[in-house]
Amino acid sequence: MAEPINLNKFRKAKARADKQQRAAENRVKFGRTKAEKARDILETDRAKQNLDQSERDE
Structure with a gap:
């Protein structure tokens, strides 16, 4: 069985990564x-x- 993930943590991590990418650009x-x-x-x-x-x- 797959490991359950916390969707809030995933969503926030994705938002952080997107923000860092935009800042680099x-x-x-x-x-x-x-x-x-x-x-x-x-x-x-x-x-x-x-x-x-x-x-x-x-």
């Missing part, structure tokens, strides 16, 4: 390294500085 999709973030901040600062320097004085 999101880390790949949205995650950025510290260097990438710093580079983006540097680029926006340079663009802002260039725009400020290009402003016309009337």
